[in-house]
Amino acid sequence: MARYVRNIQGTKVDLELVEIDPDEVLLDPTNPRVGFSMRQLGDLEPDDAACTLLLTSQEDTEALKRSIILSGGVQEPIYLRHDRTVAEGNRRVVALRAAKEEHPDNPAFRTMPAWVIPDGTPEHTVQDLLNEIHLGSVRGWAPYEKALQMRALVTSGLIEAEVAERYRMTTNDVRQHIEAANLMDRLYFPIAQDPTDAEHRSKFSYFLEFSKNGRIQRHRETMPDLPQRFAGWVRDGRVDTGMKVRKLPKILDAKEALRLLEVDGFDAAEEYLSERNPREQEMYLLMERARARLADMSVVELVEAKQSPERIEILEALRQTVADVLDNIERLAPREPSRRAGAGRNR
Structure with a gap:
């Protein structure tokens, strides 16, 4: 029976490696992989059977079962x-x-390796262990689970600054x-169709x-129901990226x-804004970005352009195209030239 002392955020934990029958362990209904679904099951008892049902319904569990069968059992110990x-x-x-159920006569599926965490280990230490395993690992939890x-x-008692320091994030x-x-737990899952569907994560x-965007948060001051409305927009697919x-x-x-947005959808709202402000239209937005970038060309870039016939050719083509577009516009309707446009033509 192997033992291993693991240093978890400065706390030494004496782990014991055992072989255990998978039917003799209890699943954890608070685990992030199933916890979000367990809270939506209403009166159903959050026990081992419910956890099994939820995990079995997830596609990646079926893939994991096939992997275990192919590799002849579980290779990496659980905790x-x-x-x-x-x-x-x-x-x-x-x-x-x-x-084990599919292959009852195969001894490779009767037990699995497990590290046993000793009794008396502080809960925050257990949580630190889970974070070390998942927050930075390849097989880590999805963002919601994190x-x-x-x-x-x-x-469990840590302050936000401690969590941030341990996992290289800011407190904010x-x-x-x-x-x-x-917000998801309080406002989205209760109104989502089949809230146990893992796709919601x-x-x-x-x-x-939504939580990070400062401009959105300022709107919450005058729209107290904005979080509820946002959850509805996400549920209805009005906000889906x-x-x-x-x-x-x-x-x-x-x-x-x-x-x-609420009546006809996001595209209708965006089209309304683009009609009022050309800079919201993709073509004009791209041109505005190109104009700003050209205006910010450094001396080094200007020298490079002067020494490169290819670059000069691109710039000349751009100037000619803009001139042609403006001329075509003028033919459609007389236009009052701006002082800035006139200055550009006289250079």
């Missing part, structure tokens, strides 16, 4: 609390149970991640962007654009 509750490795337990883990650390980052998770990035969340402040600035 168990002293009472046999799984601290880390819930999916591997469920996948091995399924493999936010739940950060929240668990704060709930930690606060925003926790706020985004709270991918929407976390929208709520994180991070880019749309970043563009949301401009829509909130205009009452008519906001009305169009």
Whole structure:
């Protein structure tokens, strides 16, 4: 029976390696992989059977089962609390149970390796262990699950600054991640169709962007129900990309654009804004960016252009194209030339 002393954020924990029957351990209903779904099951008891049902329904669990069968058992130890509750490795337990059921005569699927965390280990130390395993690992938790883990650390007694220091984030980052998770739990999952669907976790990035965006937060002062409305927009697919969340402040600035968002969708609101402001239209936005970049050319870049016939050719073509467009516009309707435009022509 092997033993291993692991240093977890300065605390030494004496771990014991054992072989254990997957049917003799208890799944953890608070684990971030299933916790968000468990809270939506209403009166259903959050026990081992419910955890098994939720994890079995996830596609990656089926893939893990096939991997375990191909490799002849579980290779990487799980982590168990002293009472046999799984601290880390819930999916591997469920996948091995399924493999054991399919191949009852194969001894490779009867047990699995597990590190046992000794009784009396502080909860914050257990949470630190989970963070070391998941927050920076290849098989780590999804962003929403990481936010739940950060929240668990704060709930266990750490302050946000400690969490930030340990995991190379800013205190504000930690606060925003926790706020985004709270918004999803409080406002989004209760109104989502089939809130146990793991696909909902991918929407976390929208709520994180919502929490991080300062202009959106300023609108909350005059729109107290904005978080609830935002959750509804996400549910209905009106806001379905991070880019749309970043563009949301401009829509909130205009009452008519906001009305169009809720009635006809995001594209209608964006079209309304582009009609009022050419810089919101993609073509003019690109031209404005190009103009600003040309105006900021450094002396080195100007020298490079002077010495490069290819660069000069591109710039000359651009100038000719702009001149042609302006001439075509003038033919359609007389235009009052601006002083700035006239100055440019006389150079």
